[in-house]
Amino acid sequence: MKSIEVVAAIIKKNGRIFATQRGYGEFKGGWEFPGGKIESGESAEDALVREIKEELETEVKVEELVHTVEYDYPQFHLTMHCYLCTIVEGELTLTEHEASRWLAKAEINSVDWLPADIEVVNILKNQYLNYE
Numbered sequence: 772m773k774s775i776e777v778v779a780a781i782i783k784k785n786g787r788i789f790a791t792q793r794g795y796g797e798f799k800g801g802w803e804f805p806g807g808k809i810e811s812g813e814s815a816e817d818a819l820v821r822e823i824k825e826e827l828e829t830e831v832k833v834e835e836l837v838h839t840v841e842y843d844y845p846q847f848h849l850t851m852h853c854y855l856c857t858i859v860e861g862e863l864t865l866t867e868h869e870a871s872r873w874l875a876k877a878e879i880n881s882v883d884w885l886p887a888d889i890e891v892v893n894i895l896k897n898q899y900l901n902y903e
């Protein structure tokens with residue numbers, strides 16, 4: 772099976788995380804963490820900074836690795852490294868996504884996450900977010 776390696780940004784502010792809705796392709800309409808594929812010769816951190824600039828016109832600082840998801844979609848295997856990130860500069864302008872939301876812990880299951888994201892969403896709920 773084909774494998775792809777992806778990095779994703781968990782941008783957290785005031786106890787909420789930033790979720791985006793895919794605007795095109797096979798998973799259109801599903802909710803995810805912004806990010807994308809690592810290119811050859813690129814580190815995971817560099818790929819994530821590049822993707823967030825492209826998708827959200829924002830510079831992020833990559834903080835800690837929260838979790839690496841390994842998930843089998845019918846067409847490919849996904850390895851997805853999910854990092855907590857903070858904003859250095861920018862307003863999170865959507866250039867590719869359909870919509871975005873800042874989700875607090877109590878609302879985190881109110882969007883339709885992509886299947887591979889459920890695992891990391893549960894980790895965030897249990898270990899990284901508090902009721903405020």
Ligand SMILES: Nc1nc2c([nH]c(=O)n2[C@H]2C[C@H](O)[C@@H](COP(=O)(O)OP(=O)(O)OP(=O)(O)O)O2)c(=O)[nH]1
Pocket residue numbers: 777778779796798802803804805806807808849851885886887888
């Ligand atoms: N960025 C991101 N991708 C995710 C998440 N969950 C998940 O299953 N994916 C999948 C969707 C895509 O198949 C892949 C990400 O690759 P990508 O963003 O480069 O998407 P794509 O295939 O539409 O890209 P492209 O080659 O058309 O530019 O990972 C997530 O939380 N964030």
